[in-house]
Amino acid sequence: MEERKTIAVAVIGNDQLDLSLFSKILVNNELSPYECGYTDLPERDFSSVRLFFLFPPDDNSLLAATAAKLSETKSNTIVIVASNEMYRSLPQEIIEMVHDHLVYPSDTFTTVSKLRLYRSFLIPCLTSVAENELEDLKSKVLELEEQNISKDKFFAIIAHDLKNPFTGFLGFSEYIAKYYDEITKEDLGDFSVRMYDSARLVYDLIENLLAWSRLRTGNIAFEPIRLNLSETTEHVLKLCEQSVIKKEINLVNTLPKRIEVFADGNMLDTVVRNVITNAIKFTPRGGVIHVGHMYETGKTVMFVADSGVGIPEDIQKKMFRLGYRVSNDGTDGETGTGLGLILSKEFMLKNDGDLYFESKPGNGTKFFISLPNVN
Incomplete structure (x- = not known):
């Protein structure tokens, strides 16, 4: 050596x-x-x-x-x-x-x-x-500095997005503490749902942040194995069932019973969950989501296509990049940070795969999850 x-x-x-x-x-x-x-x-x-x-x-x-x-x-x-x-x-x-x-x-x-x-x-x-090598060094250093600036902007966005749900959570809990003997049962139920939604948003954001941090520092477990992509997808769809019913979305799953891929199970679960929840978020009430698959050389590609609002062209260029706010409110007022998709992209690259999309404003979005075949 x-x-x-x-x-x-x-x-x-x-x-x-x-x-x-x-x-x-x-x-x-x-x-x-x-x-x-x-x-x-x-x-x-x-x-x-x-x-x-x-x-x-x-x-x-x-x-x-x-x-x-x-x-x-x-x-x-x-x-x-x-x-x-x-x-x-x-x-x-x-x-x-x-x-x-x-x-x-x-x-x-x-x-x-x-x-x-x-x-x-x-x-x-x-x-x-040599002088030209020093110039190359300067160029690389500037590029790294830009990445650091983007990271600072990214954490500023995250801090802002953490504050919003906490504000709602604190507001509702304060109201209940002050007027608990005057609140009707119906109002209490409504407040409970809103507080749960706020707490869930914070929890999901922190989970994604921790996973992203562990990935960046090399402290995340990575154990790729033979997996059934259809089974993972069915599990995620079951978790999202209430959201689909609430928005009266027609969800069509054409995946066969068994599609074998080679990937880390926890990472794949996170990616599929983030992509499907993102589709639900931006699909209007009564819309359609289609989950299917296709094959490319050495790869199995799962797609999630929605009939939602689509992604504006200026935001498309900033997708998967730190330091840019790319997440708008969903069609039912759902909020988010965009961190889930950034994390999912990095997870796919870690698994020798990829995450990419096609979208036209007003005509929906189609996300592709590309993974290595078992063979």
């Missing part, structure tokens, strides 16, 4: 605790850090180092002088390690001299992703980095 190369990097700052903690992260990602204070820089030989992590000191002029000195070697890559607030407070002249900003402290997934990115660009040339 080829031996993995360890890249020498420099970590410069005045807080020894920050340097030590950050250096441990670097070591775990096959980077060999040299720790150094700003006052010790003139005495250090960094001729073999091409990647520098700078923790900003209190003196911006000292940081500017250090960045300028390191920039004299064109192949050097300079990364500021700081909080978003601290980074935004830096003078523009410093920001223009550095190649990237690594948020610290940050979630492990984002930090490790960037460190792997730096490493992949520096391995081919440990002693020198």
Whole structure:
């Protein structure tokens, strides 16, 4: 087996605790850090180092002088390690001299992703980095930054969508607490249904969030086995039966009794449930939902077609992407976040499959769940 190369990097700052903690992260990602204070820089030989992590000191002029000195070697890559607030407070002249900003402290997934990115660009040339390669590095880093911004927007949307059902839940429970001796039996029943709907929405959202988080951090169980897709679908349809009856939807299931696929059972159940509940949500009262299947090379494809409102073209481009609100209220006022479909897409990719759709505004939507054949 080829031996993995360890890249020498420099970590410069005045807080020894920050340097030590950050250096441990670097070591775990096959980077060999040299720790150094700003006052010790003139005495250090960094001729073999091409990647520098700078923790900003209190003196911006000292940081500017250090960045300028390191920039004299064109192949050097300079990364500021700081909080978003601290980074935004830096003078523009410093920001223009550095190649990237690594948020610290940050979630492990984002930090490790960037460190792997730096490493992949520096391995081919440990002693020198061509200018065009540095530009490629900048481009990749900017792309990763965009993903982080989208993730921040996404969590802002989630926070907002968590607040709404809680507001309703708290409102109803407060009213019951104040006027419990005046509430009629009919009103109490109505309040109970509304409180249940709010609690169910929060529960489903948290379940999806936890599953998405476990998937992103690699902490989710993944055990693909031979499964009967028809059996999974029947189970989901049974769970959704009351919603179908309530909206008087004509649900047609043409799946044969047995369709064998190769997938993780829990993930497949989540995907089928999210796609079918989404179809019910956007199908008007008295509408039609058709569940069927077809075959492609090496794949079994299940489809869920509805006669609903369809997806606007501007939203279609944002489907399955973090940081965008793509979920409107359903035809009966049902609410949602769009997280379920994002999670389902990632689950399908994890299973060597895919989730995609066709839609025309006003003419319904058809979702396709593609999975590997057992053979």
